[in-house]
Amino acid sequence: MNADFAAWTWSAGKGIEGLQLTRKPLVQPGPSEVLVANRAIALNPVDWKMVDWGHPSWKDGHVPGVDGVGVVVAAGPDVSIKPGTRVAYHQSLTRDGSFAEFCLLEASIVLIVPSALDDGIAVTLPCPGLTAWQALEKIPQVSEDVLVVGAGGAVGLVLVQLAVQRGYRVWATAAQKHHARLKSLGVVGVVDYREDNWQQILQAGMGNRRLHVVFDTVSGTHAAGLAPLLGYNGHLVCVQDRQEVAPLPPFGTAISLHEVALNSFHTHASSSDKQRLRHAGERLLESLLEGRLAKPELQIFDFRKLPDALLALKQGGKGGKWIARLNESDPVTLD
Known part of the structure; x- marks a missing residue:
């Protein structure tokens, strides 16, 4: 495993045009954490809004992005999820996010992805799916x-x-x-x-x-x-x-x-709340696999062109779900 990885980073006041593809040091997971090698990321409206508006906890160099799918490559000593497990996730806005080759996550919030479900389909679910589920639970x-x-x-x-x-x-x-x-x-x-x-x-x-x-x-x-x-x-x-x-x-x-405030569960949800949400998310992934949920139209983009895709999402020129695939055999290099 490399000592660093490619990530899109944010700079205060510069918006989407200020995103920079840089390299960050790889950090190993601590207690109750997993390190995920991303295989697909998805864009959501919250992504361009936070990049444009900023977030109270963000500093220059923060990695945006809430949704990803990947493979667990390392886990904290108290985590039962084994390396090699494929997971989907919605990341907290206060932590470095999914716009990167790797993402460090709280283990209690990742969703186990069914083995037959494609990465690019699975990654479309976390933010919109869990938001819709929360709305109905009200x-x-x-x-x-x-x-x-x-x-x-x-x-x-x-x-x-x-x-x-x-x-x-x-x-x-x-x-x-x-x-x-x-x-x-x-x-x-x-x-x-x-x-x-x-x-x-x-x-x-x-x-x-x-x-x-x-x-x-x-x-x-x-x-x-x-x-x-x-x-x-x-x-x-x-x-x-x-x-x-x-x-x-x-x-x-x-x-x-x-x-409805999906990001709030990262800060305010109890362990039983997180378990319930995780089970709901995994049922939704099963529904995608079994055809009980219709798959969205996909807009595929090159990870190296992420700011362009984020701007297109903001402008609303195309429908569907914007996703990028990452391949471990083709690591992202900086020009």
Whole structure:
């Protein structure tokens, strides 16, 4: 094993254009840690946002990136996971991340990948899959109407499938190009959010029923504007941002407000919380393998061109999931 490895590093105030491909010293895992040789990494919106905005704990030289798949090459003395085990992970924002040949991780949060599942498919799951699962865990499981806003995105695509599987009547908003696929996945109706009267179209489809849940993947402000769509004792679930101020007057429809913050589990989850989330993630990986979750369209990019791919994701020019593969027989060299 080499003494150092290639990694994309961040510099304060320089954004995506400031990312640099450098070499960092390889650090061996301590107690409760594993060292993973990455075989695939995936880009998520949180990645370009953190690179652009920065994070309170980041210093120059920090490695961004939350999602990866790879092989455990070393483990701390108290870790039961054996070297050679293939894992997927969502890394804490406070630690060096996945935009590198190696990543040092807390052992309790890695997901064991089924042997027959391709690295490039497995790596699409952690951030969007676990976020969607957390969003659904916020609400009671009843056969009611729910709306997924932004169902054409990575989180929304998983969320609609899990909601259908749990027995909800699922409605969605998405661009027209996603409508046929979403309906094939069991969504009862899809409306184009770019239509001025989409809320009226949605309500006409539901008839006298009201929404029990709105899952918003856009922003807290956007979610607040959808609160009137909810019926009595409904739920407004914000996947982006949160509601700082109640969006409706008190003593009205008595809705409940929920925030989803996947990164928080790294800091605030108990050991039993982490075990539950890990089991959920591994079940989702099995669902990908067995076809119970539809695989996203992949946008493959060269790891050496990562800033270009991150910029393309930010600009939203292409759909699908951006992934890069790394090959141990072809190590990354610096120009």
